[in-house]
Amino acid sequence: xxxxxLLVEDQELVRLGIRAVLQGESDIxxxxxxxxxxxxxxxxxxxxxxxxxxxxxxPDSCAVDDIEEYLAGGKRAKIIVLAEHSGDAExxxxxxxxxxxxxxxxxxxxxxxxxxxxxxxxxxxxxEHIAAILTENLGLEELTKSEQxxxxxxxxxxxxxxxxxxxxxxxxxxxxxxxxxxxxLGVSDRTSATTTAIRRGLVRIDV
Numbered sequence: 001x002x003x004x005x006l007l008v009e010d011q012e013l014v015r016l017g018i019r020a021v022l023q024g025e026s027d028i029x030x031x032x033x034x035x036x037x038x039x040x041x042x043x044x045x046x047x048x049x050x051x052x053x054x055x056x057x058x059p060d061s062c063a064v065d066d067i068e069e070y071l072a073g074g075k076r077a078k079i080i081v082l083a084e085h086s087g088d089a090e091x092x093x094x095x096x097x098x099x100x101x102x103x104x105x106x107x108x109x110x111x112x113x114x115x116x117x118x119x120x121x122x123x124x125x126x127x128e129h130i131a132a133i134l135t136e137n138l139g140l141e142e143l144t145k146s147e148q149x150x151x152x153x154x155x156x157x158x159x160x161x162x163x164x165x166x167x168x169x170x171x172x173x174x175x176x177x178x179x180x181x182x183x184x185l186g187v188s189d190r191t192s193a194t195t196t197a198i199r200r201g202l203v204r205i206d207v
Contacts, residue, residue, distance in 0.1 A: 004029055036061070056083035
C-alpha cells in the first residue's frame with residue numbers, strides 16, 4: 001500500500017509544488033491538504049495518514065506547538081517539519097517534541113521523496129548541514145522561560161528599564177537576566193544577542 005500523506009501548509013504555491021512531486025510517485029499518495037493548524041489537526045484525526053508534512057509556521061499556529069496535538073491519542077503521527085527558513089533552535093525543539101524529519105521549502109523533489117520514505121519507515125531525516133548545526137549547539141544551555149521572554153523584548157528594542165516595567169521587576173533583575181542570556185548565547189552586547197537570537201530561531205520574527 002502507498003504511503004498516505006497529509007500536507008499542512010498555508011501557501012498555495014508550495015502545496016502545488018509538493019502535490020506535483022508526489023503525483024509522480026507510485027508508492028506515495030497525497031490524500032489530504034490543510035491550510036491552517038486547526039484544519040490540519042482535524043484532518044489528521046479524520047484520516048490517520050502515515051506521514052504529516054507540517055509547515056513550521058501557519059497563520060494560526062506554530063509546528064513546535066502543534067506537534068503535541070498530532071502525537072496525542074492512539075495513532076502517533078510521523079511528522080516532517082517544513083520550513084522556509086529556520087534557526088537551529090526551532091528545528092531542535094521540533095525534533096525534541098517528536099518530529100522525525102525536517103526539510104526546507106526549497107528542498108529538491110528527490111530529497112522530499114526520500115524524507116517521506118525514511119520517516120514513514122520510522123527513521124529520521126535531517127539534512128547533513130542541519131545535523132552539523134544541531135551538533136555544534138548541543139552543549140549550549142537552554143534559556144529559562146523568564147530569559148526567553150526578556151530576550152524577545154530585547155529583540156523588540158526595549159530597554160532594561162522598559163522590560164522591568166513591563167514585567168514588574170527591578171531594573172537590576174533585568175540586568176542579571178540579560179547577563180545570563182548573553183552568557184548562554186555566547187555574545188557580549190544587545191546587537192549580537194538580537195542577531196544570534198534571530199539566526200538561531202530563538203525568537204520568531206513575523207513579517
